[in-house]
Amino acid sequence: MSATDAELEPLIREVNDSHRALRQKIEALVRTAGGNRRIVYKTTLSDGGEVKLRDDVTPLFEGARVFQDRWKLSEHCAQLLKQATGAVDCIAEIGVETGIYSSFLWEKFIPERMILVDVKFSNFRAENQRTGMEKYEGYSSAVIPTLDDNSLDFAYIDAAHDFANVSADIEAILPKMKRNGIIQFNDYATFNLRFALPYGVKAAVNNLINSRRVSVVGHGLCPLGFDDVAVRVL
Numbered sequence: 527m528s529a530t531d532a533e534l535e536p537l538i539r540e541v542n543d544s545h546r547a548l549r550q551k552i553e554a555l556v557r558t559a560g561g562n563r564r565i566v567y568k569t570t571l572s573d574g575g576e577v578k579l580r581d582d583v584t585p586l587f588e589g590a591r592v593f594q595d596r597w598k599l600s601e602h603c604a605q606l607l608k609q610a611t612g613a614v615d616c617i618a619e620i621g622v623e624t625g626i627y628s629s630f631l632w633e634k635f636i637p638e639r640m641i642l643v644d645v646k647f648s649n650f651r652a653e654n655q656r657t658g659m660e661k662y663e664g665y666s667s668a669v670i671p672t673l674d675d676n677s678l679d680f681a682y683i684d685a686a687h688d689f690a691n692v693s694a695d696i697e698a699i700l701p702k703m704k705r706n707g708i709i710q711f712n713d714y715a716t717f718n719l720r721f722a723l724p725y726g727v728k729a730a731v732n733n734l735i736n737s738r739r740v741s742v743v744g745h746g747l748c749p750l751g752f753d754d755v756a757v758r759v760l
């Protein structure tokens with residue numbers, strides 16, 4: 527059962543009014559505090575807090591490029607891997623949903639195998655299935671550790687978006703990546719305004735960049751702020 531537009535109208539108005547009221551409260555708070563005083567309240571709502579990138583690792587961003595969207599960034603990753611190895615052996619998407627991005631990745635990387643991981647495949651559309659795709663149903667925390675070590679050329683991470691789960695996905699996927707393999711992260715953000723939901727992706731990915739042997743390959747922009755970032759595992 528789904529509601530009609532007319533039935534949704536009052537709810538949509540209420541959400542928009544709440545956004546406006548919240549903005550007015552924040553403006554009043556800033557005005558009342560006065561000047562440049564730093565006010566301590568949840569500015570990002572990120573459940574991973576604020577993680578700044580280190581600036582003492584020179585090659586970290588060397589050769590990194592900015593792309594107009596995530597699709598162009600993935601295409602770039604495919605080109606880099608194909609240039610380096612000739613052919614791509616195995617890629618993975620963690621968090622698949624309809625499979626629209628899986629089929630796109632399949633066309634761009636032309637891998638031998640593609641591993642798809644999702645807690646449920648009920649939303650997967652048959653037209654996105656390709657021979658060579660292997661579906662693993664279950665939580666990423668349970669499935670990723672069962673994959674072979676040093677087996678993935680590329681991984682697209684887009685499952686849970688809270689700090690703890692994204693950090694766990696990163697730890698689990700790292701040993702599964704081949705040397706010079708690339709991990710692309712969707713929703714490199716601190717907050718999902720649409721669902722008023724804190725995101726920990728940016729904090730978890732920044733922790734990875736700060737603390738492990740990786741270099742940034744590129745950044746895919748998104749008009750709504752749900753950018754992608756890709757890193758190479760050195």
Ligand SMILES: C[S@@+](CC[C@H](N)C(=O)[O-])C[C@H]1O[C@@H](n2cnc3c(N)ncnc32)[C@H](O)[C@@H]1O
Nearest residue numbers: 621622623627644645646664665666684685686
């Ligand atoms: C945003 S959707 C993925 C969209 C897809 N990557 C794309 O670009 O079209 C997130 C998917 O991750 C799945 N998911 C969420 N948390 C998960 C987890 N902990 N383990 C496995 N799958 C998860 C959800 O079922 C959902 O299908």
